[in-house]
Amino acid sequence: MKKSKDWGIKIAPWVLLAPNLIIFAVFIVWPAIMGFTYSFYKWDGLGEKVFIGFNNYVKAFGSAEFWGAFGRTAAYALISVPLIMAAALLLANLLVKDIKLKGFFRASFYWPKMISFIIVGLSFRFLFGDSFGVINYILEVLGFKSVAWLTDSFFAQLVVILATVWSMAGYYMVMFISGLQSIPESYYEASQVDGATSAQRFFLITLPLLKPTTFLVLILSIIDVFKAYPLIKALTGGGPASSTKMIVQYIYEEGFTKSNLGYASALSMILLVVLAIFTGIQFKINRGGEI
């Protein structure tokens, strides 16, 4: 045996792990530590770093702009997430039945997930254009007044939510379908014998047994929505008047447009804590005892 070229059983796992470990260490762990350190400094990226303790955090929690962006993001999650889940569950329920063209229907529902957020944003911006958009045309044909979709804060927020639900529902539909398929058919047969209505079946059998999937979808979609930026960037750019500016855009602008690197890092840490809480819960339910 050519010992020098071969991996021993002790070394093999480390050789196999090395590329991943190195990339993780350099591009995830190290930046995370750096970010944490930055958050205690005042720094514009070029000059001297000045240690200012917790001042960046104090500034964030006292900033109307921060609370604005954070509050909007929370509200955005609070409204979009239930809609995403309801849409996904509805679609999954329709598609789990024995129907023709199942593949086609399923594909058309999750196709939006396969295209980039930038294109989703652009498409909705084109559809909802104030003066030329087809949605306004349809409204006029139906006898309604046209709406200033993207120049009015309220309507712009509505379009952002619609685009979000449209782009994500199909992904979670697939998870719900697999959840539904794992419910034993015999439960439904038994209820049929007992004369349960389909509404009763849904609320008394489907929903309770679907709880783990539902919870996972809930957590994952909250995380998704909290990270939202590309879709909004292409759709409204955060406007009008910051009405659709979410936390990630706020961090990006503080860090890269205004060069407040320390402050932006503190904001990132706050976002990290929020995401860590939800990811932690996801861990617990998704792989409890499996690792």
Add this chain to the structure above:
Amino acid sequence: MGNAVKKTFLYCILALLTLTFLFPIIWVMLSAFKKSSELFSWPPSFFPRTPTLDNFIAAFNKGDFGRYFYNSAVVSVSSTILAIIINTMAGFAFAKYKFKFRDAIFIGFLATLMLPLEVIMIPIFQVIKRFSMYNSLLGIIIPPAATPTGVFLARQYFLSIPDELLEAARIDGASERRIFVQLILPNAKPLMSVLFIFSFMWRWNDYMWPLLVIRDMDKYTVQLALANFSGQFSVDWSSLLAMAVISMIPMLVVFLIFQKQFVKGMVVSGMKE
């Protein structure tokens, strides 16, 4: 309600929902073939009155779209190949070897799910600069290749390979390297196709990495170009729509070829990049 009535009702609802879901994309596609004068005519026409390829030609000529498309292809393909290789390696190590700190390292890998790019973009930018990857395609090929989801999927896949198979190969005198290259890799095709789809989709559609790493227009990826052009004061909708339509084609191809694996992969992984 009779069964037939019920069925018809179900199909009607499905048809309506499908229409709602497909309409935005169909509208964008049809509009890309309209002359720019027709694009904003009122009332709008559904089908292009005089279908034209002008917008597509303009996108390639004026906007240098071919360049962005090429950059996106280079980045997506090379980052995906790298991802398949290193994630398969790591997944196999976690699944089939016993070594010190194995479980701790694996949990550490998964824990990085809490650190998406959005959370570390400020320091990542400094790291990218330090490694001279700023404004270079390498900066959007190498760092995103190692994903916790990829490692997780690979580990799950290899857990199902029986230990006896490896033991038998070792008794026959095969080295660990040979076991991996000649025994494991040829049997990992289903895993690799799942990794391929996910990684390709993430890289092709990604906006955040290019946004942070790339500065010069000649290194723009498709998504970066689309986002930046749409942010301009006067939006050139006709070529923008044409670019958007072309940029969806690679995903459509991947989707049609790998539909089955795709659905399976989504269900198994249940988590994100």
